Amino acid sequence: MTSAQVLYPDEGRRLTVILAADIFGYSALMGQDELRTVHDLKGHQAVVLPMVGNSGGRVIDTAGDGIFAEFPSVQKAVRFSVALQMVMAERNRDVEPSRRMVFRVGINQADVVSDETRIYGDGVNIAARLEGICEPGSIAISGKVYDEVAGLWDFEWEDAGEHTLKNIRQPVRVYRYKGGTLPPDAPEFRVSDVRPNGTAASKTVVIDLPDVSSIAVLPFNNMSGDKEQEYFADGITEDLITELSRFNDLIVIARNSTFQYKGKAVDVRVVGRELGVRYVLEGSVRRSGDRVRLTAQLINAEDGSHIWADKYDRKIEDIFSIQDELVQTITPILACQVSAAERERSRSKPPEKWQAHDIYLRAVESFKAFADELRNPVPTAKRLDECRTLIAECLSLDPDYARAHALLSGTYTTKWAMQFDREYLQPETLEKALTSVETALRIEPEDQIARAQYAHVLSFQQRRDRAYAEYRTVRKRNPHFTDWRFTSVCLAAGRPEEAIKEGEMLRRADPFAPRISLHFLSMANYVLGRYDRAATGYAEIVQVSRQFPIPRRFLAASLAQLGQMDEARLHADHARQAQPDWTFSKDFVPSVPHLLPEHIAHIREGMLKAGLPD
Secondary structure, three states, X not given: OOOOOEOOOOOEXXXXXXXXXXXXXXXXXHHHOHHHHXXXXXXXXXXXXXXXXXOOOEEEEOOOOOEEEEEOOHHHHHHHHHHHHHHHHHHOOOOOHHHOOOEEEEEEEEEEEEOOOOEEOHHHHHHHHHHHHOOOOXXXXXXXXXXXXXXXXXXXXXXXXXXXXXXXXXXXEEEEEEEOOOOOOOHHHOOOOEEEEOOOOOOEEEEXXXXXXXXXXXXXXXXXXXXXXXXXXXXXXXXXXXXXXXXXXXXXXXXXXXXXXOOXXXXXXXXXXXXXOOEEEEEEEEEEOOEEEEEEEEEEOOOOOEEEEEEEEEEHHHHHHHHHHHHHHHHHHHOOOOOHHHHHHOOOOOOOOHHHHHHHXXXXXXXXXXXXXXXXXXXXXXXXXXXXXHHHHHHHHOOOOHHHHHHHHHHHHHHHHOOOOOOOOOHHHHHHHHHHHHHHHXXXXXXXXXXXXXXXXXXXXOOHHHHHHHHHHHHHHOOOOOOHHHHHHHHHOOOHHHHHHHHHHHHHHOOOXXXXXXXXXXXXXXXXXXXXXXXXXXXXXXXHXXXXXXXHHHHHHHHXXXXXXXXXHHHHHHHHHHOOOOOHHHHHHHHOOOOOHHHHHHHHHHHHHOOOOO
């Protein structure tokens, strides 16, 4: 983690308190399990970062696993640090020791020099060095900080003597935090996103529950004894999420977040706290021959009590009626404001044959497999072509299957945007995408996912105003519905602030949304000159997709605009190794005709500054 470039708008020399924190052993955790580590990190950050502002501080940088922040007083910085360690101890309590994330914190008070873009000086570096010598789960402070807080509260400090820190001219007296707590009602815990729950012995930080009813549908367990049937159980779960999402007065957690619990024995009360929902639906599916047995139970996530449960043993062709019964039974329990008329209006048209639905579910799995393979240096369209083949088979059985037409449209926009074959950037490819999604909407005019895809196609066709109008229509009808394509549509329409709002709304509702959503959110931050936020977002993508060159290029551009040239050139070199023949004018510009010219010019400036070829 670097400390030289810390953004701040003011000029001149001033006194401030700098805090540096990182997670001990983070690289080793990434080496063991990248996806789980990123998942755990984002969960902790969602709780910890809002606490900085509530403690009177300001987050300056969150690159990788680290936090750089500044505070107006040493007292505020120290109290936040103690609150941070208390919260993390609670969050780690039920985590196996080898997977715990433990912060180290360094704090220093110093006179720093600032200009329009950064603060710098030995004082900033000292905070980073203190963090580096800090014990995991503790806090290391300089002598200047200790002089201000000694004897305050019931915190215990140990004099660790003078230390010679790297690149610091004079030895620094260091004190280590050895104990002491804050009361559970301390203001450091009271922020808009989190709150402590319990007594001093139990200070679990949770997400505030929304005012309207909210539900998470956990992945239904596959009880068939055949792993090949996983797609069927997952498909039922996703169908239920989709159907429940049709109701304007329900908040339904997206698939990417709930599927993080797949295959795990979880306490629904913990799920409720982590996802911020009042209700959890869980169940199982057993498929045997031409029959299917489905069990489901609705649970109050606040206390773990069972509200409703039922089981269904039917022929497999009745699966749609089972799903419909589930939705129609659950919605009036969840919210009295969901009227019978709305429940009837929100019912989707099921396919005529269950075999078509079964094939559709396999097509969805193929599309997801393609998305997962995007982390490869040079992804292929093999799984995408497989998806199309399955859709064609599905539609041959049921030509009026709306979701299949919408998915087919998605394969065309993907082929248009990615350089796989002759469909790349061809107008006829987008025409096919438009025809497919318009077919879906003729069959199901109120399908929100199809409407999001429709806006996406219009945006790619540079019909920006119509695409934006379609987005606003969906947003007006259902303020809780989120989709990554809306961030792209708003950005293409020249509304980056609104794109950021949409992207952050999606990230709150679905912390594990597709990485492409973070790509457009980070791009919107970049075009607004918020290079630190853009770099943080692209760094997160790179952590998971290390070989994929696109986020590397944008990360390089963001770092170059921040003046961090060594790191910028490093990422630019990685991207060049992955695609040696790539140039900005030949490859990038033709691929983004939907972006505004001024945004393209801005991106070019950063990428060329990082050393990428024009």
